[in-house]
Amino acid sequence: MSLLSLSACLAILLLRVTSGYSFEFTLRRKPPGPEPVPRGQPHHIYKANVSADAAWTPCSPGQFPIGHWTSPADRATRTGSQLYGTVLAQRFTWAHQHPQNCSAAKFLLYHPHISGIGSLVHHMGQALSLAIQLNRTMVLAPGPFHVVTYTATDRCGELATLDQCYFEPLSSCTWRDALQDTEEPRCIKSPTMIRDSSARTVCFRGAFWAKDYSFQQVAPQFSALLRASPIRPELYYYWWRAQSAAYIVRPNAATRNEMAARKRRMFGGERIRPGTLSVHVRHGDKGEETELVEDGVYLRVAQELRHAQGNLTLADTERPRQQIFLSTEDPQTVAAFDAQPEWDVQSVSLIRGVPADLTPLEQTPESIQTLMDPYEDMLNSLLSLDLALQCDAFVGTLSSNWCRLIDELRSTVRCKAHVPYMDAQQESPPYDVNW
Ligand SMILES: *[C@@H]1O[C@H](CO)[C@@H](O)[C@H](O)[C@H]1NC(C)=O
Ligand SMILES: *[C@@H]1O[C@H](CO)[C@@H](O)[C@H](O)[C@H]1NC(C)=O
Numbered sequence: 001m002s003l004l005s006l007s008a009c010l011a012i013l014l015l016r017v018t019s020g021y022s023f024e025f026t027l028r029r030k031p032p033g034p035e036p037v038p039r040g041q042p043h044h045i046y047k048a049n050v051s052a053d054a055a056w057t058p059c060s061p062g063q064f065p066i067g068h069w070t071s072p073a074d075r076a077t078r079t080g081s082q083l084y085g086t087v088l089a090q091r092f093t094w095a096h097q098h099p100q101n102c103s104a105a106k107f108l109l110y111h112p113h114i115s116g117i118g119s120l121v122h123h124m125g126q127a128l129s130l131a132i133q134l135n136r137t138m139v140l141a142p143g144p145f146h147v148v149t150y151t152a153t154d155r156c157g158e159l160a161t162l163d164q165c166y167f168e169p170l171s172s173c174t175w176r177d178a179l180q181d182t183e184e185p186r187c188i189k190s191p192t193m194i195r196d197s198s199a200r201t202v203c204f205r206g207a208f209w210a211k212d213y214s215f216q217q218v219a220p221q222f223s224a225l226l227r228a229s230p231i232r233p234e235l236y237y238y239w240w241r242a243q244s245a246a247y248i249v250r251p252n253a254a255t256r257n258e259m260a261a262r263k264r265r266m267f268g269g270e271r272i273r274p275g276t277l278s279v280h281v282r283h284g285d286k287g288e289e290t291e292l293v294e295d296g297v298y299l300r301v302a303q304e305l306r307h308a309q310g311n312l313t314l315a316d317t318e319r320p321r322q323q324i325f326l327s328t329e330d331p332q333t334v335a336a337f338d339a340q341p342e343w344d345v346q347s348v349s350l351i352r353g354v355p356a357d358l359t360p361l362e363q364t365p366e367s368i369q370t371l372m373d374p375y376e377d378m379l380n381s382l383l384s385l386d387l388a389l390q391c392d393a394f395v396g397t398l399s400s401n402w403c404r405l406i407d408e409l410r411s412t413v414r415c416k417a418h419v420p421y422m423d424a425q426q427e428s429p430p431y432d433v434n435w
């Protein structure tokens, strides 16, 4: 037994002791067959001096709890790798969110943040970290309580929550359990604001800005696991973003059916071929927050990635070819990519986020609400995400929440933690992975 797997066992034990949940961590035996061979490059959140062996955690999608967004048809599912501790984190989170008795449980009632989908998932993931830290089950508050929250009343019902609308339920309990026999719950911004820790429910709204609670805080239940990992300590939070996204983004059966129908309609009989590069170009409203990267830069970085992979051990099917799957909300970018001769480009045309031509003054919640249909935006975005995740190499800008979502899911449920990622805004490996 290597030192690393020994410390992983230790971490499992520690998780067990500190968690207080009656929850079995026994992992099923791997099916017989040759051990997958480490290949590709260490994930960008790993320490610089990590060995190829330590950077390689074979993917085991069969060990995920119910409903995870794995891709059984994808070759990587059988032979790829995932971020260290993924199965443990998923099973731990699932157990935490499924208490034995919802009448006896304590809750963090979370009102999602008003923002784009990527940011929404990341805030929700941080709320989940806080809930785990507080030994409270996180449940979502119902909508519509804000304007742009993606809960589509006409499709999902008047009191639907975001998870009920699109995803597997985040918990076996609901906001009804949380609000049973309680006064209006007290809303907090950080753990120190809890006056009565015996209160059945505390509430949290939106984003994380408290002085005494870092929005990068990972629940201490994961500390032992992370200390034994090859992950750079300053990026533990990024690991949690990936784990929480993998837990939250589990499209339910209705969503998957709708995505399949859209794929037939919008992507015809096409499929993502092996060796396709995912390029995500974030324009749209993002220019308000960060400097836009021009299309030509993405293409140059894509070319660099194609050359650099000559130095990597990769399976033949993983080798980047001259094929790009482009996801963007900017029609001009689609036109620019289609016009260049170097690459064979596939894309889906998507309405994403806030229209780019709105001035900040025009971007009131009401105008955004009338200009975009949240349900359409969510479904089209999930389709685009699914197609991006079928690619074998990735180019993007980690300053974009959406780009990070692609990176997080490819590194966990899609078994592609080892394939190349290059950033169009910064050196490789990227040092700034945003919040
Ligand atoms: C990697 O570097 C860290 C310091 O950054 C050091 O503590 C550790 O021992 C090194 N590990 C290996 C395998 O060289
Ligand atoms: C669940 O908890 C409630 C409240 O503590 C209790 O009255 C009830 O008996 C419990 N049910 C089960 C099945 O343990």
Ligand SMILES: *[C@@H]1O[C@H](CO)[C@@H](O)[C@H](O)[C@H]1NC(C)=O
Binding pocket: 018, 019, 020, 133, 134, 135
């Ligand atoms: C959560 O539960 C653990 C284990 O039972 C305990 O050590 C910890 O203090 C609890 N945390 C809070 C905030 O109640």
Ligand SMILES: *[C@@H]1O[C@H](CO)[C@@H](O)[C@H](O)[C@H]1NC(C)=O
Binding pocket: 307, 308, 309, 310, 311
């Ligand atoms: C491959 O690695 C060698 C040695 O580190 C380096 O000099 C070369 O530039 C790399 N090639 C590419 C295309 O990155």
